[in-house]
Amino acid sequence: MKLTRSINQVARCALLAGSLALCMTASRAAADLAAGAAKAEACAACHGQDGISPMAGSPSLAGQPEGFLQWQLVYFRSGTRKNEVMQPIAASLSDDDIRKLAAHFAALKPPPRGVNGAAEPAMFSVGQRLAKANRCAACHKDDYAGEKAAARTGGQREDYLLKALRDFKSGARTGGGVAAMADAVYPLGDEQLRALAHFMAHQP
Amino acid sequence: MTVRKVSLVPSALGRGVLAGACAAMFLASAAQAQGLKSYDSTKKDFWEHPPADWFLGDETQAQKGLAPDASPALPASMADLEKNLKAIKLPKGFKISVYADGVNSARQMAWGDKGTLFVGSFGVGTVYAITDKDGKKEVKPILKGLKMPTGVAFRDGALYVVDIDKILKYENAEADLDKMPEPKVVYNDMPSYVAHGWKYLTFDKEGRLYVPFGPPCNVCLAPTSLSQVRRINPATGEAELMAIGVRNSVGGDIDPRSGDYWFTENARDWVSDDLPSDKLNHIGKIGAHYGYPYCHQGDMLDPKYGKGRQCSEFTPPALKLGAHVAPLGMKFYTGKQFPAEYSNNIFIAEHGSWNRHKYQGARIMRVTTDPQGKNVKQEVFASGWLTGAKSFSGRPADILLAKDGSILVADDWAGAIYRISYGK
Numbered sequence: 123m124k125l126t127r128s129i130n131q132v133a134r135c136a137l138l139a140g141s142l143a144l145c146m147t148a149s150r151a152a153a154d155l156a157a158g159a160a161k162a163e164a165c166a167a168c169h170g171q172d173g174i175s176p177m178a179g180s181p182s183l184a185g186q187p188e189g190f191l192q193w194q195l196v197y198f199r200s201g202t203r204k205n206e207v208m209q210p211i212a213a214s215l216s217d218d219d220i221r222k223l224a225a226h227f228a229a230l231k232p233p234p235r236g237v238n239g240a241a242e243p244a245m246f247s248v249g250q251r252l253a254k255a256n257r258c259a260a261c262h263k264d265d266y267a268g269e270k271a272a273a274r275t276g277g278q279r280e281d282y283l284l285k286a287l288r289d290f291k292s293g294a295r296t297g298g299g300v301a302a303m304a305d306a307v308y309p310l311g312d313e314q315l316r317a318l319a320h321f322m323a324h325q326p
Numbered sequence: 327m328t329v330r331k332v333s334l335v336p337s338a339l340g341r342g343v344l345a346g347a348c349a350a351m352f353l354a355s356a357a358q359a360q361g362l363k364s365y366d367s368t369k370k371d372f373w374e375h376p377p378a379d380w381f382l383g384d385e386t387q388a389q390k391g392l393a394p395d396a397s398p399a400l401p402a403s404m405a406d407l408e409k410n411l412k413a414i415k416l417p418k419g420f421k422i423s424v425y426a427d428g429v430n431s432a433r434q435m436a437w438g439d440k441g442t443l444f445v446g447s448f449g450v451g452t453v454y455a456i457t458d459k460d461g462k463k464e465v466k467p468i469l470k471g472l473k474m475p476t477g478v479a480f481r482d483g484a485l486y487v488v489d490i491d492k493i494l495k496y497e498n499a500e501a502d503l504d505k506m507p508e509p510k511v512v513y514n515d516m517p518s519y520v521a522h523g524w525k526y527l528t529f530d531k532e533g534r535l536y537v538p539f540g541p542p543c544n545v546c547l548a549p550t551s552l553s554q555v556r557r558i559n560p561a562t563g564e565a566e567l568m569a570i571g572v573r574n575s576v577g578g579d580i581d582p583r584s585g586d587y588w589f590t591e592n593a594r595d596w597v598s599d600d601l602p603s604d605k606l607n608h609i610g611k612i613g614a615h616y617g618y619p620y621c622h623q624g625d626m627l628d629p630k631y632g633k634g635r636q637c638s639e640f641t642p643p644a645l646k647l648g649a650h651v652a653p654l655g656m657k658f659y660t661g662k663q664f665p666a667e668y669s670n671n672i673f674i675a676e677h678g679s680w681n682r683h684k685y686q687g688a689r690i691m692r693v694t695t696d697p698q699g700k701n702v703k704q705e706v707f708a709s710g711w712l713t714g715a716k717s718f719s720g721r722p723a724d725i726l727l728a729k730d731g732s733i734l735v736a737d738d739w740a741g742a743i744y745r746i747s748y749g750k
Contacts, residue, residue: 192398201471
C-alpha cells in the first residue's frame, strides 16, 4: 500500500515539478520510503500492516515523530532500552536502516480519531487534569502528536501507554538522555497512570 | 591552609544531609497560594527521584516551548559534516576538519598512553575508542549499556569512566580494545539521579580527580552532599570538598602555571533570555561558596533564595560567559602549534542554549587570564554551528589538546570529533 503511494508520488512529481532538481530530491525521498516500507514488512506482525498495532502490549508506530522512532531503535541497539523482542532486531540494523524505518513509519497516517473507541468520561477528565498538572504538552505538544524525540501519545493503544508509564515509573525504562519521563512519572500512583493512559489514548 | 574533609556517608543522599533547610525548597503554603504544585523534600526519596520541574519551568505562556532540544538520534554523515564545517568561522591561519565521524552523542575525550582516543557519551550509554587503521579513524564502541558515561579520564594505563553513580577504573585499558577488562569501582559515594548527574572527570598533577556534583533541579537548596565540586583520590577513595554553592558544572581543567582548578558552571534557567550569566570559576581557596542557589553570576540575587542575602557573601566568577551559552568542557592550551599568544589560554566548548527564545553559544571561546584569575577576557574562537534562531548543525561539548598541538572538539549533536589546527 505504502509502496503504491510512493510510486504515485514519483509519477506526480515527474508530471508536475517544474524543476528537475526538486524532482530528483523528491524521488530519492520516495525511494527511501519504499526501502523503508520493504524493511518494515517484518514489523507488521506486531505493529500492524499500516503501523497501527492490532496487538496488546505492542505500540502503534504510524505517524510517530521520526526522531522519536530513530532514538528508540538506537536505544534498543545500544542496550539502553531493554526488550527481548526488539533488542535482537535492532542489533542487526545499520544507521541507514534506522533512518529508513523511521522515515517510513513517520510518514504513515497516524491512528484515526476514535481509534480506541469511546472514552469513559470520569476517567478521561481525571487524566486530562493530570496531563495539565504534569505539563505533558511541553514536550508532547498540545495535540499530543509529539515532536522530535518526544512520542506521539495521542491515539496510542491504551494498554501500551499504561505499560510505558509503568515502565518509566519502575525505572525499567528511563526515557532518553535526560530521563525526562522517569522523573515526570515517578510521583504518580497507578490509578493516576491508568487515567493518564486513558486520556492520551482518546486524544486528540 | 585548612583542607575541609567531607564527611562521607555511604550514600550521597544519606543520613544527616537532609538538613531542615531543604524543607524550605518549596514552601507548601506559598506554593499553594500561587496554585503551584507542592513537594515534600524532607524525604530521601525526593532527592533520588527529583521532580521533572527543572526542564519544564513554570510553563507560563512566555516560557512555553523552551524545553531542552533532543539531539539527532544518529550521527551526521561525512558529507553533511564537511558541509557544516564550511560555515565555521575561525581566526586567520586556523582551519577545522573532521577527525572522526560516527561518534554518536560524543562528550568528554581522553588520550590513552598509546594514542587511543577515548570518548564518553550521553544517553546512548557508550564509550568509544578511536584508533588509526589503514590511514583512517576507526570508531569502536568498547563499553555499552552504561548510564550517562559522559566523563572519561586516563592515567597510568587505566581508563576511568563515570557510570552515573560510580567511577569505574579499567586497568591496562589499551591492551585489547575488543575485550575490555572487568572494571573496579574506585568511588561510589555519588547520587543516582540523572538530572545534572552527568559529569566530566579532570585529573590534577597528583592524580586526584576533580568531580562536580550538580543538584537535581533548576534552582533548589539541595542536601549538603550536592551543589559542589569534590577532589577524589581514586587510589584511596578519599574525597575533599573543593567548592560549594556550585550549580551544574560539567567541565574543568588544571592551570598548568599554578596547578589550580578552573571550572565552567551552567547557571539557573527560567529567569529570562539574558539572565543570569553562565560562569567560569577559579578555585583560589578551598571550600569557597560560589553563590548557588542564593546569588547568580556574582551579582544577581535569586528572586527566591536571595532573600536576606548579599552577593558579597560569595565568591564571584572569574568571568561571566553569557546567559544560556552552556559552557561544558574546557582546556588550557599548552601546545606549541598555535601562535605564542595562545599559550595558557583557555578554550571553552559552549554547547549552546535551550532555555532561550533565540539560541546563543554553540561555539568555542578563547579566554585569556593571569594565574590569579585577574584580568580575564574572552573572545569568540570558533563559531557557525548555530544555523537559525533555534537550530544547530553541531554543539561543541569538549576540547582536548592533541600531541601535535592542534585541538580536538567533540560534538554530541552531529556525533563527530573535529580537529582545529594552525598553519599548513
